[in-house]
Amino acid sequence: MAEHLFRIAEIEIDPAQIEQYKALLKEEVEASLQLEPGVLFLQAVALKDAPNNIRVFECYADEAAYQHHITTPHFLKYKMATSHMVKLLRLMEANPIAVQAKA
Numbered sequence: 001m002a003e004h005l006f007r008i009a010e011i012e013i014d015p016a017q018i019e020q021y022k023a024l025l026k027e028e029v030e031a032s033l034q035l036e037p038g039v040l041f042l043q044a045v046a047l048k049d050a051p052n053n054i055r056v057f058e059c060y061a062d063e064a065a066y067q068h069h070i071t072t073p074h075f076l077k078y079k080m081a082t083s084h085m086v087k088l089l090r091l092m093e094a095n096p097i098a099v100q101a102k103a
Helices: 015-035 063-069 073-082
Strands: 005-013 039-047 050-060 086-094
Touching: 005 015, 005 063, 015 039, 015 050, 015 073, 050 063
Parallel strands: none
Antiparallel strands: 005 050, 005 086, 039 050
8 A cells, every 4th residue: 555646636616607517527526437447446525515526535556656647638638627716725745644445
């Protein structure tokens, strides 16, 4: 897990476009997990009290897998289609402490 790249994306979306944004994000996440072996997980959530504030928890096999991810057709489609919806984007690298999941 030492080589894995963990990121958290904080995204604020124009509230008038949140449903369209969520559909595009879901499509991108599904394609990434299906088509990219280096994408280990992508989990997107909306804050309960601020549903236009999205958090995406990301894990890639390594830096090369992340660099590949951001050049894929499905990711570039998502970026282009949502660019006018995003009011704020903050990307943060993270270090894992306890990352586990049930099978």
